[in-house]
Amino acid sequence: MSQVAHAPEHPTVTGIDNRKLLMWVFLASDCLFFGSLIATYLIYFGRSVVGPYPHDILDIPVTSVSTFVLLLSSFMFVLSLAAHTRGDYKAFRVWVFCTAVLGSTFLGFQVFEFQHFVHEGLTPRTNLFGTTFFTLTGFHGAHVTIGVVWLLTLFFLSLRGKLGADKNLAVDLAGLYWHFVDIVWIVIFTVIYLTGVALGPGVGK
Amino acid sequence: MASIAVARRESTFWDTVWGWVTTVDHKRIGALYGITAFIFFMIGGVEATLMRMQLARPEQTLVSPDVFNQLFSMHGTTMIFLAIMPLGAAFFNIIIPLQVGARDVAFPRLNAFSYWTFLAGGLLLNSSWFLGGGLNAGWFAYSPLTGLTYNPGHGVDFWAVSLLVLGTASMAAAFNFIVTIVNMRAPGMSLTRMPVFTWMTLIVSILIVTAFPVITVALIELVFDRAFGFNFFNVFAGGDPLLWQHLFWVFGHPEVYILILPAMGIVSEVLPVFSRKPLFGYPFIIFSGIAIGVMGWMVWAHHMFTVGMGPVANTVFTLTTITIAVPTGVKIFNWVATVWGGQLTLKTPMLFSLGFIAMFIIGGLSGLMHAVSPSDAQQSDTYFIVAHIHYVLFGGAIFAIFSGIYYWFPKATGRLMNETSGKIHFWLTMIGFNLTFFPMHFVGLNGMPRRIATYSAGMGWDFWNMVETVGAFVIIAGILLFLHNFFRSLRKGEVAGNDPWDGRTLEWAIPSPPPEYNFERIPVVHSRDPFWEQKHPHPLGVPAGASQQRPGNRAQQPAVAHAAETHEVIHIPSPSYWPLITALGNAIAGYSLVYRFIPGLFIGGALTMFGLYSWYMEPTVKHENKKH
Amino acid sequence: MAHGNSPAAAHHSGERQHPTPATYAKIATTLVLITMLEVGIFYVQALHSVVIPIFFILSVIKFALVVMFYMHLRFDARLLAWVFVGGLVLALAVVTALIGLFHKGLLLRP
Numbered sequence: 001m002s003q004v005a006h007a008p009e010h011p012t013v014t015g016i017d018n019r020k021l022l023m024w025v026f027l028a029s030d031c032l033f034f035g036s037l038i039a040t041y042l043i044y045f046g047r048s049v050v051g052p053y054p055h056d057i058l059d060i061p062v063t064s065v066s067t068f069v070l071l072l073s074s075f076m077f078v079l080s081l082a083a084h085t086r087g088d089y090k091a092f093r094v095w096v097f098c099t100a101v102l103g104s105t106f107l108g109f110q111v112f113e114f115q116h117f118v119h120e121g122l123t124p125r126t127n128l129f130g131t132t133f134f135t136l137t138g139f140h141g142a143h144v145t146i147g148v149v150w151l152l153t154l155f156f157l158s159l160r161g162k163l164g165a166d167k168n169l170a171v172d173l174a175g176l177y178w179h180f181v182d183i184v185w186i187v188i189f190t191v192i193y194l195t196g197v198a199l200g201p202g203v204g205k
Numbered sequence: 206m207a208s209i210a211v212a213r214r215e216s217t218f219w220d221t222v223w224g225w226v227t228t229v230d231h232k233r234i235g236a237l238y239g240i241t242a243f244i245f246f247m248i249g250g251v252e253a254t255l256m257r258m259q260l261a262r263p264e265q266t267l268v269s270p271d272v273f274n275q276l277f278s279m280h281g282t283t284m285i286f287l288a289i290m291p292l293g294a295a296f297f298n299i300i301i302p303l304q305v306g307a308r309d310v311a312f313p314r315l316n317a318f319s320y321w322t323f324l325a326g327g328l329l330l331n332s333s334w335f336l337g338g339g340l341n342a343g344w345f346a347y348s349p350l351t352g353l354t355y356n357p358g359h360g361v362d363f364w365a366v367s368l369l370v371l372g373t374a375s376m377a378a379a380f381n382f383i384v385t386i387v388n389m390r391a392p393g394m395s396l397t398r399m400p401v402f403t404w405m406t407l408i409v410s411i412l413i414v415t416a417f418p419v420i421t422v423a424l425i426e427l428v429f430d431r432a433f434g435f436n437f438f439n440v441f442a443g444g445d446p447l448l449w450q451h452l453f454w455v456f457g458h459p460e461v462y463i464l465i466l467p468a469m470g471i472v473s474e475v476l477p478v479f480s481r482k483p484l485f486g487y488p489f490i491i492f493s494g495i496a497i498g499v500m501g502w503m504v505w506a507h508h509m510f511t512v513g514m515g516p517v518a519n520t521v522f523t524l525t526t527i528t529i530a531v532p533t534g535v536k537i538f539n540w541v542a543t544v545w546g547g548q549l550t551l552k553t554p555m556l557f558s559l560g561f562i563a564m565f566i567i568g569g570l571s572g573l574m575h576a577v578s579p580s581d582a583q584q585s586d587t588y589f590i591v592a593h594i595h596y597v598l599f600g601g602a603i604f605a606i607f608s609g610i611y612y613w614f615p616k617a618t619g620r621l622m623n624e625t626s627g628k629i630h631f632w633l634t635m636i637g638f639n640l641t642f643f644p645m646h647f648v649g650l651n652g653m654p655r656r657i658a659t660y661s662a663g664m665g666w667d668f669w670n671m672v673e674t675v676g677a678f679v680i681i682a683g684i685l686l687f688l689h690n691f692f693r694s695l696r697k698g699e700v701a702g703n704d705p706w707d708g709r710t711l712e713w714a715i716p717s718p719p720p721e722y723n724f725e726r727i728p729v730v731h732s733r734d735p736f737w738e739q740k741h742p743h744p745l746g747v748p749a750g751a752s753q754q755r756p757g758n759r760a761q762q763p764a765v766a767h768a769a770e771t772h773e774v775i776h777i778p779s780p781s782y783w784p785l786i787t788a789l790g791n792a793i794a795g796y797s798l799v800y801r802f803i804p805g806l807f808i809g810g811a812l813t814m815f816g817l818y819s820w821y822m823e824p825t826v827k828h829e830n831k832k833h
Numbered sequence: 834m835a836h837g838n839s840p841a842a843a844h845h846s847g848e849r850q851h852p853t854p855a856t857y858a859k860i861a862t863t864l865v866l867i868t869m870l871e872v873g874i875f876y877v878q879a880l881h882s883v884v885i886p887i888f889f890i891l892s893v894i895k896f897a898l899v900v901m902f903y904m905h906l907r908f909d910a911r912l913l914a915w916v917f918v919g920g921l922v923l924a925l926a927v928v929t930a931l932i933g934l935f936h937k938g939l940l941l942r943p
């Protein structure tokens with residue numbers, strides 16, 4: 001008896017592909033990473049001894065736009081995965097490229113925001129808010145950057161015809177990572193931007 | 206009978222080196238882990254010996270207070286991150302695929318990456334000795350001692366960055382073992398039939414992937430403060446040194462269980478084999494392990510009772526800490542019941558496991574004493590705590606690791622270690638260990654603070670300190686005898702055969718040392734002690750109290766059946782040097798971060814990316830057709 | 834983690850019925866609407882005393898929608914859900930405990 005042809009991996013006990021299980025365990029682990037960063041931010045919330053404070057400087061309208069951009073990129077990605085799954089590689093490339101472009105746009109917003117803050121006199125050295133804000137959003141930005149590189153890699157692999165039906169999982173895994181980065185931003189936007197600014201100067205003084 | 210016939214030319218020395226450098230075979234990686242970690246263990250031992258020599262008599266000046274600070278800081282860090290953890294990883298690597306009946310781990314190249322990254326982190330940390338001095342702020346490196354103001358040298362940077370690198374290695378290995386254990390068990394090996402060592406490895410791996418991100422964040426904050434002037438622990442900007450303590454111990458207490466659970470796993474394998482009885486209370490041992498893993502997250506602030514958290518927090522953490530003694534006690538009772546009434550064979554592995562139980566009980570009891578916060582206020586920062594941690598980590602973890610080495614040495618090498626030397630080694634260790642660490646309870650309760658470079662005569666500590674130093678040299682004699690035995694047995698030891706101990710689990714069913722592909726055919730498992738049941742299939746051969754699920758089919762069904770395929774393709778992962786390249790990138794980035802050399806960070810990062818890319822694109826397996 | 838190795842485990846992940854693009858579009862619309870609602874609430878001064886629970890609930894809904902549908906955790910093997918929820922709950926517990934220890938007023942005062 002021979003093994004089933006084309007089976008890319010040995011069948012596993014749980015029926016879950018090893019790489020997929022790895023990705024989910026990694027994401028669970030990354031929850032603790034961002035959890036610790038967010039905990040640090042919240043512990044130091046309202047403890048800065050000099051300004052600028054969050055409500056002085058965080059720009060809700062601009063960040064709302066960049067939040068929409070990131071949400072939209074997640075939508076683009078599920079369309080690309082759906083296209084890849086049904087074998088429409090051209091549509092896959094269009095959507096995955098759109099995802100990468102939206103991800104880069106989000107990063108552009110972040111660079112703009114950081115520059116603006118530095119211009120306004122907020123750097124990581126200014127106060128505890130600067131220290132914790134730049135570290136938390138900076139590590140999120142690093143995750144987005146890795147995600148964009150990953151998406152573009154898939155795009156170019158597909159252009160060279162190296163991302164056929166047997167590589168559907170590779171697309172799926174990149175998506176899990178990309179959506180995770182999106183949900184981390186959902187938390188950051190709500191906690192640091194909306195709640196933090198709404199609570200305003202009255203809290204933690 | 207199968208043997209892979211490959212025409213081989215005469216292999217040169219460099220072929221051998223290249224073979225080890227590019228290996229992705231879990232057994233070879235395990236050996237690399239073991240040897241490297243043992244070397245670091247001896248470095249940590251030298252540091253300890255220097256401290257003991259300094260403290261043998263009052264007011265000695267063998268080392269300066271500054272060097273002494275570095276010695277105890279580096280000793281703690283080395284023993285925890287470079288000796289006990291990777292020695293555990295050596296066992297995971299060599300044993301887990303064999304115990305679960307797999308041909309390798311789930312991600313062989315990731316496994317190689319873990320080893321090389323661990324090596325890079327270990328060298329990075331220890332190179333600080335030659336580059337201006339090591340960490341001098343204690344192994345938990347409390348802020349603000351680690352700030353640039355009090356610590357302008359690079360010792361703290363070396364420490365923090367190397368722990369970041371070592372954390373990457375540990376997490377990569379833990380991801381790998383979680384997937385391997387969950388996904389790659391042989392057919393029939395349900396979770397309730399999994400060997401205890403495999404279970405404990407799974408729990409430890411889960412603890413590693415959840416606890417290490419927390420210390421990673423703490424270390425990043427420390428490094429950013431020092432390298433880029435951030436304010437995390439800058440008191441003048443409102444920063445709070447307690448944040449470091451909390452983040453460190455949120456990680457630090459699960460870390461204690463990361464160190465001790467593999468030891469508990471090893472002991473749970475050894476005791477049944479040398480008592481010729483099944484493990485007593487298997488489900489209780491497993492559930493206690495899980496309970497310890499969960500509750501280990503709720504007790505961290507017992508390291509901080511004296512920092513002024515207030516009565517509410519102190520009470521809560523006292524209660525949770527006392528509660529966590531329950532599952533630990535359950536395990537000890539089950540081990541004792543396993544040995545009780547068994548046909549004991551007091552071979553060296555068994556002696557070390559029995560020693561583990563006794564010493565670990567002492568360590569556990571002293572731990573309970575400072576679980577109570579008012580009591581801890583008296584013991585905190587004294588030698589009583591030093592005694593406790595060594596009863597848990599030396600009397601516990603190291604005893605179990607020696608037990609495991611003697612137990613699995615014949616499986617890994619094909620030869621037995623010498624019994625007489627082994628027994629002498631055990632007794633030297635047992636006597637030396639207690640001489641060294643038991644008196645620390647006395648001087649500790651008498652008020653001798655830890656981390657002091659010397660003490661005045663007439664404090665009443667002279668006698669016991671001398672006894673402790675003598676004990677340290679007895680331990681060293683034991684270690685030297687062990688090394689002699691180890692290297693001699695590698696070449697001249699008695700040939701072991703497949704199953705020298707009448708073992709119970711799958712690893713004893715295959716040749717020693719195992720072939721590259723481990724199992725010629727993947728076994729099918731029908732019981733908790735599959736190999737034992739195969740050797741003793743008759744119901745009368747099963748001693749009273751044996752695990753008896755489905756007793757009906759026992760006679761007809763061999764416990765280890767084999768998959769039915771007659772021709773099978775064995776996938777052997779190809780060697781690869783990309784894991785090494787990627788780890789090298791990490792090392793370059795690490796050194797650059799220590800010296801705040803930004804271009805080097807980019808070079809290291811680029812090399813890491815390049816390594817990962819090439820790794821991603823590289824095909825994973827070579828196919829060899831095996832004929833029967 | 835409860836799967837063991839029963840063949841029953843295989844059916845969870847054997848055929849992954851992913852949602853259709855129409856479902857994806859509906860989810861995307863919901864996400865955008867909730868975010869607009871959040872930003873809207875932000876500008877209502879009167880609600881500022883109760884923003885914490887409101888924002889918490891709304892972002893939990895967004896979070897769950899992305900995880901369940903876009904990351905198709907709802908349609909995958911249940912083990913994966915346990916893995917992720919385990920990590921998430923542990924992270925939440927650690928964050929809550931730390932904040933409680935540092936901002937004692939939050940827990941002890943009404």
Ligand SMILES: [Cu+2]
Binds near residue numbers: 457458461505507508
């Ligand atoms: Cu502890």
